[in-house]
Amino acid sequence: MSLPEAIQPDGARHVRYRGRRLVYFGGCDYYRLAHHPKLLKAQTRAAARDGLGTGASRMTTGNHPAHEALETALVHFFGSETATVVGDGYLANIALGQAAKGRFDAAFIDERAHVSLRDAAQFIGCPIVRYRHCDADDLAKRLSRRRAAKRVLLMCDGVFSVSGRIAPLADLAKRLPRSATLWIDDAHGAGVLGERLRGTAEQCGLGQRRVIQSIVFSKALGSFGGAILGPRWLRAALLGGNPVVTGSSSLPTGLARATLASLDLLRTRLGLAKRLRCNTAFVKDRLLAAGVPVGDLAFPVFSLECPRKKAAAMRRRLLSAGIYPSCIRYPTGSEGAFYRFAISSEHTRGQLEGLVAALSGF
Numbered sequence: 608m609s610l611p612e613a614i615q616p617d618g619a620r621h622v623r624y625r626g627r628r629l630v631y632f633g634g635c636d637y638y639r640l641a642h643h644p645k646l647l648k649a650q651t652r653a654a655a656r657d658g659l660g661t662g663a664s665r666m667t668t669g670n671h672p673a674h675e676a677l678e679t680a681l682v683h684f685f686g687s688e689t690a691t692v693v694g695d696g697y698l699a700n701i702a703l704g705q706a707a708k709g710r711f712d713a714a715f716i717d718e719r720a721h722v723s724l725r726d727a728a729q730f731i732g733c734p735i736v737r738y739r740h741c742d743a744d745d746l747a748k749r750l751s752r753r754r755a756a757k758r759v760l761l762m763c764d765g766v767f768s769v770s771g772r773i774a775p776l777a778d779l780a781k782r783l784p785r786s787a788t789l790w791i792d793d794a795h796g797a798g799v800l801g802e803r804l805r806g807t808a809e810q811c812g813l814g815q816r817r818v819i820q821s822i823v824f825s826k827a828l829g830s831f832g833g834a835i836l837g838p839r840w841l842r843a844a845l846l847g848g849n850p851v852v853t854g855s856s857s858l859p860t861g862l863a864r865a866t867l868a869s870l871d872l873l874r875t876r877l878g879l880a881k882r883l884r885c886n887t888a889f890v891k892d893r894l895l896a897a898g899v900p901v902g903d904l905a906f907p908v909f910s911l912e913c914p915r916k917k918a919a920a921m922r923r924r925l926l927s928a929g930i931y932p933s934c935i936r937y938p939t940g941s942e943g944a945f946y947r948f949a950i951s952s953e954h955t956r957g958q959l960e961g962l963v964a965a966l967s968g969f
C-alpha cells in the first residue's frame with residue numbers, strides 16, 4: 608500500500624490538487640485555526656526567539672516558560688486539576704498508559720478505540736477487556752464477569768473520528784462502579800463539544816471527578832502537540848520518571864505559544880463555536896432530509912462508506928462540484944474505504960450548499 612497523493616493547502620478552506628483549486632472538507636482543523644494570523648504570529652515570534660526546537664526533554668533543560676504557561680491555560684480552559692503537555696496526542700496516550708501502570712485491576716476498552724489508546728493499554732499491566740462499540744449493555748455484561756476487579760478503568764474515544772459518533776459516556780458511566788475512572792481520548796471532542804468547549808464529558812453531563820482526558824492540539828486548536836488532563840497523582844506519575852516525558856524532546860515553544868493563542872481565541876471569540884454549530888446543523892439537517900446518513904447531529908464530521916464502484920462515482924461527483932475527494936482507506940482495512948467530511952466554522956454558505964448538493968441523492 609502506498610501513501611495517498613500529496614495535496615497542497617491553499618489558504619484555510621482550499622487545497623491544490625492536480626492543478627485545480629478545490630474546496631477542502633478533509634482534516635480535523637474544525638475552526639481552521641492552523642491558518643489564523645494570531646497563531647501564525649505567536650508561532651513565528653517564539654521560533655525567532657527560542658529556535659525551532661528545544662533540543663531537550665522537560666526533565667533536563669527543555670522545560671520552558673511557554674510550557675508552564677500553556678499548562679496553566681489548559682487547567683483554566685478545561686477545568687482539570689492538572690495538565691501536562693507532551694509532544695503530540697499519540698504520545699499523550701502512551702505516557703498516560705505508562706503512568707497508569709499498577710493502578711487498575713481491569714481496563715475496559717471500546718473495540719473501535721483509536722490505535723494510540725489500544726497501544727497505550729498494553730502498558731497498564733492489567734487485563735484489558737474489549738466491549739462492543741459504544742454498547743453500554745455489553746460493557747455491563749463484561750463487567751459482571753470481573754466482579755473481583757475493584758479498581759476499574761474505562762477507555763474510549765470521546766468522539767470516534769471516522770464516524771463522528773459521540774461516545775454515550777453517561778450510559779457507560781452508569782454501568783461502572785462508582786469508584787471507576789474514565790479515560791477519554793478527547794482528541795476530537797476537546798474544543799468542540801460542551802457549553803464551555805471542554806469536550807465530550809461536559810457534553811454528556813459528566814463531572815471532572817472520575818475523568819482523565821487526553822487531548823491533542825492538532826484538531827480544534829489548529830496547532831500541534833498533546834496534553835494529559837487529570838488528577839494530581841497522574842501529574843506526579845508523569846513527572847516522576849515517565850519514559851515519554853523523560854525520553855522525548857519537549858514541545859517546540861512556537862507550538863506551545865500558538866496553542867495558547869488558540870485557547871484564547873476559543874475563550875473570547877464565541878462566534879467561532881456558534882458558527883461551527885450553525886454550519887454543522889445547516890449541512891446535516893439538509894443531508895438527513897435527503898436520506899444521507901450523517902451520524903451524530905452535534906458533531907461536525909460524517910463519513911460515507913463506499914464500495915469500490917460507488918467510490919469512483921463519488922469521486923467524480925465531488926470533483927465536478929469543485930470539492931476535494933477525501934477518500935480514506937486505512938492500511939489495516941478494518942473500516943473499508945470511506946469518504947470523510949469535516950465541516951468547519953469557516954466554510955462559506957456557498958461551499959456548504961455545494962457539499963449538500965453534491966451528496967444529496969447519492
Ligand SMILES: Cc1ncc(COP(=O)(O)O)c(C=O)c1O
Binds near residue numbers: 696723
Ligand atoms: C482519537 C485520536 N487520538 C489520538 C490521536 C493522535 O494525535 P496526534 O496526531 O497529535 O499524535 C489522533 C490523531 O489523529 C486521534 O484521532
